[in-house]
Amino acid sequence: MQVKEDTVDNGDRSRRESQGKAHPKRKRVFGLQARTIFWYLLVAVLYALVLELLVASGWYVFLTHSPASLKDFQKTGQVPTYLFIVQHVLFTSIIWIILVTPPSLIFGVLVTRGLVRRVRRLVDATTSFAEGDYSQRVEVRSSDEVGLLEERFNHMAQQLVESMRKEQELIEYNTRLEERARIEQEMQTARQIQLSLLPKEVPSLPGWRLATYYQPAREVGGDLYDFLTFADGRLGLVIGDVADKGVPAALVMATTCSMLRAAALASDSPGDVLAQVNNLLYAETPERMFVTCFYAILEPASGKMRYANAGHDLPYQRTCGKVVELRASGMPLGLLPNMYYEEGEVQISHGDSLLFYSDGLVEAHNAQREMLGFPRLQALLTENTDGKSLIDRLLSDLKDFTGEGWEQEDDVTLMTLQRTGELEMMNEQQAPLQLLWESTMASSLGNEQQAMERVAEVIRPLRLPASRLADLKTAVAEAMLNAMEHGNQFQADKLVLLQVRASPTTLLVRIRDEGGQQPLPDLDTVAAPDLEAKLTGLQSPRGWGLFLIRNLVDEVHIRGDEQYHEIELIMYLQAPGPASRPTTEQDQDMTPT
């Protein structure tokens, strides 16, 4: 069994050692046992010395001559009685007790006095510790067993304090985790509410391109956007932001969306709709909670858009190389009752882009705590889009501005509306026409050559055959001449917008002037000059431009509105299919072979 115990002990020790918890090696100490023996020997020696002194001084009689010594019986031959023997033993014992007690007392006192004091101190410390005074420690004054006990007590107390601290930290950590999980759950709920309310699909409008981007912040901010489709083809566009975060914001957002939808059915006026929603929200939402909102109604056929604004960031319209704000005044919804909302109207021309956004975009900060801000956003919108969609471009610019590791502070919502041309629409079904280049030029003679060379440079990667390139260059120059002369009347302050777009199959050059007041040329009549009539003076020798344009490119579209004229020159990079280019008899006549 001993072997087994040893084995268990060794196993336990090795396990403890492997866990790094081996007891500290026991110190060599001048132990209690040794001290007791030492004190005992010391007392015994001293006492022996005392007895020797007593014997030497005749006091031994007291020890050896009891009232009736047994030796006396031996001498006399008498037999002692039992009583005598008992008396003798008792006497002797008493004498020895008297003799031994003082040294025993001295020895006992010497040995136990310090020991008891230290043990009491240890007991007191343990009691205090058990009652919660974890600062209790005992002073280690000796290296004996009690000293070791004191040392272990201190060590144990330290360990206990340490483990209690760790346990407390663990509890706090778990509490924090639970709290975080709770908040996360709440955020998740808010996000789900918000996402469930946002439109699942972007409406598809012929001739228009709508795109959205929504990225909630970790703490969901209550952004909203919505599309309202009316029976007559009009489209309502809503973008807003609730002035709160989390579930309350999501709930207010949901309420606002419902109210807007209901109000929009009852009124065609964006201002009236916002006024109605404002009153309803004012009555139902908590104090200090409000909603900024921009509501617009688009007539896709005409490109007219009416709008009203309830304190939301002003959308931007990018038109003819310029960026303008869609201004209309009005208080945020839910702040004050019976508010008036100003209405505005804007004409969206072909190629124009509109950006609706939430403050999460403009209020994004970079590492230097600079804010993106409106001027920077406006500048970004003015710049070339490098063929990317507006949203892609803005997100890329936002990333460049904020840098890596940006923690999004608020929801970022973007909504873009672009009016495209018919041809683009047709091509979008096959492959989208990407913007390669866009620029504006002054209406000054000579700029047509600059435009033509610039376009040729932009489309160089498309590797057009030399003859096709020469045709396109001439067509661009002619279109530019017409835009400067007939559209802009060579007025210095009027610009011509040039745009080059391409897909794998199609190249499009769009040239737009500001001559909306001028009549649109009729391709079928103007582009048919009569040389004989010119030679006989019946027609002006000039007037070849549209004719050349029509015959040098594969397809030409002319359109305009009250503000602009626009010509689109299309050249197919591959043989067009019947769906992409409807062929007419006239086309066959006009198309060069």
Place this chain on the structure above:
Amino acid sequence: MPQANVVMNVRLIDPTASVIDIQGDVSAFAEPVLMQAYAQASTPTTRAIILNFTELAYMNSSGIGLLVTLVIRANRQEQHVLAYGLSDHYRRIFALTRIDDVISIYPSETAARAAVRR
């Protein structure tokens, strides 16, 4: 006002034919230069005006209009207008506009002069 980016030299190669060497752009800016060159090239005995487009850089619809005007004037003087040195692109434009019906196109000055002699 931008300046004309064109230079026109007139060569009176014989009493009946003159060559106008055109260097640069034939656009609206070229009108006075072309008309001045035509005036120099057109003598009482001139029957043919040969336009040398070998160094033509750019011609637009206004330039074509100028050529129509030149042909009208030449027709009034009972002169023929010939041309050579046109690139394939401008040959195509001449064909599209049917200018080549009234301005005979030749591949070289020699060919044009030979045509004048016939």
